[in-house]
Amino acid sequence: MKTARSSFLPALAFVLAVAPVAVRAANRCGHGTSAAQDAADIRGVRAAIALACPCAAFDGSSGSKNKAAFVRCVRAVARDASDGTPIDGRFQLRPQCKGTVLRIARQSDCGFAPAADRHPCCQHVAHAGRNVGTVTPSARCGSAA
Numbered sequence: 001m002k003t004a005r006s007s008f009l010p011a012l013a014f015v016l017a018v019a020p021v022a023v024r025a026a027n028r029c030g031h032g033t034s035a036a037q038d039a040a041d042i043r044g045v046r047a048a049i050a051l052a053c054p055c056a057a058f059d060g061s062s063g064s065k066n067k068a069a070f071v072r073c074v075r076a077v078a079r080d081a082s083d084g085t086p087i088d089g090r091f092q093l094r095p096q097c098k099g100t101v102l103r104i105a106r107q108s109d110c111g112f113a114p115a116a117d118r119h120p121c122c123q124h125v126a127h128a129g130r131n132v133g134t135v136t137p138s139a140r141c142g143s144a145a
Contacts, residue, residue: 029097044091045081052077060113067111074105109135
């Protein structure tokens, strides 16, 4: 009996140590049981961002209207949405999804001057087997030809 109990305790300790890691890994934005809700929440927060940080208002004409200012505006909305209280009582974001919203904002063409001619450029990288999107001048986009 003593050996069964002595082998049970280390096994229990191992399970208790590994369980939080497994739960945390399954809790990533857009994965697992929260995937559908995360997608809906991100859509709602992006709609709130469109109202609070309209892309046309960030035209790159000054420091307060450049790309960094746009991302700061988005960050404030995302922070507000992920603090546990919904924006306007409707839009809420899990903290794990805040980075996703910020990445979308950083990859947008908002905050560039029209003269910079920056537009979204989507390309397929054959050797990697994936699609890549960047914001680049039209002349540098391989799909613009």
